[in-house]
Amino acid sequence: MATIIDGKALAAKLDEATRKRVKQLAEHGIIPGLVVVLVGDDLASQIYVRNKERRAKKMGLHSIVRKLPATITEAELIQVIQEYNEDTSIHAILVQLPLPAQINEFHVTTAIDPKKDVDGFHPVNLGKLLVNKTDRTPIACTPQGIMTMFKAYHIPLDGKRVVVIGRSTIVGKPMAALLINANATVTITHSHTHHLAQLTREADILIVAVGIAHFVHATDVKPGAVVIDVGMDRDEKGKLVGDVDFTTVQDRASYITPVPKGVGPMTITTLMAQTVALAEWSGEENG
Numbered sequence: 292m293a294t295i296i297d298g299k300a301l302a303a304k305l306d307e308a309t310r311k312r313v314k315q316l317a318e319h320g321i322i323p324g325l326v327v328v329l330v331g332d333d334l335a336s337q338i339y340v341r342n343k344e345r346r347a348k349k350m351g352l353h354s355i356v357r358k359l360p361a362t363i364t365e366a367e368l369i370q371v372i373q374e375y376n377e378d379t380s381i382h383a384i385l386v387q388l389p390l391p392a393q394i395n396e397f398h399v400t401t402a403i404d405p406k407k408d409v410d411g412f413h414p415v416n417l418g419k420l421l422v423n424k425t426d427r428t429p430i431a432c433t434p435q436g437i438m439t440m441f442k443a444y445h446i447p448l449d450g451k452r453v454v455v456i457g458r459s460t461i462v463g464k465p466m467a468a469l470l471i472n473a474n475a476t477v478t479i480t481h482s483h484t485h486h487l488a489q490l491t492r493e494a495d496i497l498i499v500a501v502g503i504a505h506f507v508h509a510t511d512v513k514p515g516a517v518v519i520d521v522g523m524d525r526d527e528k529g530k531l532v533g534d535v536d537f538t539t540v541q542d543r544a545s546y547i548t549p550v551p552k553g554v555g556p557m558t559i560t561t562l563m564a565q566t567v568a569l570a571e572w573s574g575e576e577n578g
């Protein structure tokens with residue numbers, strides 16, 4: 292039976308450390324400022340943004356949620372981002388994804404000042420990650436949160452075979468770069484990958500970010516593998532479930548993340564920590 296990686300408990304522990312850093316910054320008159328831009332009325336995004344706002348306030352951050360209509364043009368949205376690029380009380384800018392179809396995600400993420408890009412999606416920050424120059428560089432929160440889980444649970448990466456299912460900019464690609472930088476042997480797979488199960492069955496660590504409920508079954512997993520579930524799906528009864536069939540896979544894996552209370556809380560915790568880091572880095576530059 293696998294050890295369940297408790298993302299919620301780990302997140303609470305890390306939040307404590309971040310809260311201490313917020314207090315230290317306050318002694319220097321700095322309150323880390325985070326703006327979350329929410330475009331449109333996607334229900335899941337509204338929930339995630341509300342959770343982020345709650346956590347930010349609990350941490351003592353200066354938190355703004357900027358809600359914009361689904362009909363906004365790309366140029367108007369970029370103008371809003373520029374407003375926050377110039378606002379010295381804001382250290383971190385996050386545009387909640389997905390965006391409405393008329394807006395090009397790349398244009399929007401590129402409009403964010405790389406020094407305020409708390410999501411790490413700006414090409415400058417992604418590029419630094421790729422060349423393993425990550426000092427003072429924000430990194431995509433979900434993959435970074437997963438790396439923190441590996442460290443906390445003493446899961447070795449050096450020389451391990453890792454299979455990532457999913458090639459998104461939010462998870463798959465930065466996850467692969469982080470793992471390569473940690474000397475793992477990484478295979479990224481996606482919807483066009485042939486014979487996927489052959490690959491997943493060879494993985495020491497399997498990271499699943501595909502967006503399909505219970506996509507991975509016990510027979511897809513190597514006995515003793517570490518299984519990380521990034522999915523946030525609904526089953527036929529509307530219950531929140533992951534991309535991994537937890538009930539059967541937990542008997543085969545050595546470690547497994549649940550959904551909820553696995554990777555999700557670590558994403559928000561990493562967002563808080565990175566907001567504080569951006570404020571610290573900006574304070575060092577200005578002081």
Ligand SMILES: Nc1nc2c(c(=O)[nH]1)N[C@@H](CN(C=O)c1ccc(C(=O)N[C@@H](CCC(=O)O)C(=O)O)cc1)CN2
Pocket residue numbers: 338339385386387388389410432433461523531550551552553554555556557558559
């Ligand atoms: N700009 C970004 N947009 C999106 C990101 C992102 O990292 N940056 N990631 C996802 C959504 N996401 C954060 O925005 C996110 C999703 C879920 C959770 C979470 O804590 N989930 C809970 C369950 C919540 C529930 O009950 O619905 C859990 O797993 O326990 C955190 C963050 C897409 N957009």
